[in-house]
Amino acid sequence: MYALEEKNLLLEPRQFETAQKKLLEWYEVCGRHELPWRLSEDVYHVYVSEIMLQQTQVNRVMQEYYPQFLEKFPTLKALSEADEAEVLAAWSGLGYYSRARNLHATAKLCPQTLPQTLDELLKLPGIGPYTASAICSFAYNQQVGVVDTNIERVIKRFFALSQPSVNKVNAEAGGFVNAEQPRAHNLALMDLGSLVCLPNNPKCEECPLAFSCDGKNEPEFYTKKEKKVYENLELFYGVCEKNEKIALVKSSARMYKGMLELPNVEPLEEDFIAAFKHSYTKYRLTVKLYKTDDVEGEVFWYNHEEIQNAPISSLTRKAFGALQKAQR
DNA sequence: GTCCTGAAGG
DNA sequence: CCTTCAGGAC
Numbered sequence A: 001m002y003a004l005e006e007k008n009l010l011l012e013p014r015q016f017e018t019a020q021k022k023l024l025e026w027y028e029v030c031g032r033h034e035l036p037w038r039l040s041e042d043v044y045h046v047y048v049s050e051i052m053l054q055q056t057q058v059n060r061v062m063q064e065y066y067p068q069f070l071e072k073f074p075t076l077k078a079l080s081e082a083d084e085a086e087v088l089a090a091w092s093g094l095g096y097y098s099r100a101r102n103l104h105a106t107a108k109l110c111p112q113t114l115p116q117t118l119d120e121l122l123k124l125p126g127i128g129p130y131t132a133s134a135i136c137s138f139a140y141n142q143q144v145g146v147v148d149t150n151i152e153r154v155i156k157r158f159f160a161l162s163q164p165s166v167n168k169v170n171a172e173a174g175g176f177v178n179a180e181q182p183r184a185h186n187l188a189l190m191d192l193g194s195l196v197c198l199p200n201n202p203k204c205e206e207c208p209l210a211f212s213c214d215g216k217n218e219p220e221f222y223t224k225k226e227k228k229v230y231e232n233l234e235l236f237y238g239v240c241e242k243n244e245k246i247a248l249v250k251s252s253a254r255m256y257k258g259m260l261e262l263p264n265v266e267p268l269e270e271d272f273i274a275a276f277k278h279s280y281t282k283y284r285l286t287v288k289l290y291k292t293d294d295v296e297g298e299v300f301w302y303n304h305e306e307i308q309n310a311p312i313s314s315l316t317r318k319a320f321g322a323l324q325k326a327q328r
Numbered sequence B: 001g002t003c004c005t006g007a008a009g010g
Numbered sequence C: 001c002c003t004t005c006a007g008g009a010c
Helices: A002-011 A017-030 A043-053 A058-072 A076-080 A084-091 A098-109 A118-122 A129-139 A149-158 A166-176 A182-195 A219-223 A314-327
Strands: A231-239 A245-250 A272-280 A283-291 A300-302
Touching: A017 A182, A043 A058, A043 A098, A043 A129, A058 A084, A076 A098, A084 A098, A118 A129, A129 A182, A149 A166, A149 A182, A149 A219, A245 A314, A272 A314, A283 A314
Parallel strands: A231 A283
Antiparallel strands: A245 A300, A272 A283
16 A cells, blocks of 8 residues: 555655755754754764654753763763763663663774664664664765654645554655755754644744645644553652661662662651652652661662762652752 | 653643 | 653664
8 A cells, every 4th residue: 555655656756846945945044053963963973962862852952961971972982981880870860761771882882983874773772763864864964864753743744644654754754855955954854843843833834835735724633642541650769878878779670770779668657758759651650768777689878969970860869859858 | 562751731 | 739742762
C-alpha cells in the first residue's frame, strides 16, 4: 500500500520549489540562528546537542547543560576518557540517563570522530533514526530528511496525512528536502514546527507554507493526541545519617543504572521524616523518607554540599531538598 | 511499552 | 494544588 504511494510519488514528483524557497526566506528572518549548537558544525557539538535535545526542551539544555557539558568534555576524545560516573554527574537532573550512558559508550567506540553515513551512525548505541539523520544533515549537510516531532507535525499537516505510517512521513519529509541547502531546510522546518506550526492553535497566518498547505483548514485533525493513563505508586527510602553525611547506594532500578540513590526501606510510621511527589512516564509517585540506622551493601557517604556534583536523579535531589527542609 | 523532568495550565 | 505537555531510543 505504501510502496504504491511511494511509487506514485516517484512517477509524479510534486513541485516543491516555491515552498522550499519561501521556507528558507522565512528561516533567514525568523529562525533561531543563535542556538549555541547551531553556531558550530563540529560533529561532536551537533551530536551532544542532539542527544541532550532528545525528549528534552531547548531552554533547559541551552541554559543548564550544554555549555557546562562541553566545558567539562570538550571533545569526543575527552568524553571517551572520562569515567561513566562523571558523565552521569554532568547529566544529573536531565533525565533519561541511558542517553548519557550511550553517549559515553559511543565516544569509547569512536574517540576520534563519528562516521559519516546514516547506516554507520545507526549502529552506534543511543543513535536512532532521528539522531543519525540530524547528524548527517546538521554536521555534514547531507541531503537527508530529518523527522523530529516538530517536523513530523509540519509534514502531517502540509501533506494532510491522517494517521500515516512512520515510513510515509519519512518518505514525504525526504522528498521535500532542498537539494541545495539540506541543513538550512531541515533547521527551518524544525523552527517552523516549534514557533509557528504549533500543536494547538497554529499560527497559519504567519506560515510561509500556508499557500500550499493541504491541511491548513483543519490543522489539529492531522495531529490528534491520545490521552494517557496514569498509575499511582508509593516509594519508601531510608535516611541513614552519620557525621553529617548520608548513606547512598548504587541504584537497583534499570533506568537509574550507574547512579546513586537512597536505600529502600520498609516504612515504619514512627521513623517518618518527609514526603514529596515525583513522576515519570505513566507513574505518579509519592515518595516517603524514613530514618534508618543500617544500610546493607556498598555505601557512598555524601553531605548536602557534596551531593551537588554526584550522579543522582532529580528524585534523589528532591529527597535531599525535602530532608533539609524537614531538618530546619 | 519502557524510560525522565520542569514548565505551563487549570 | 493536581494535571498536562514537550521531547526519540530501544
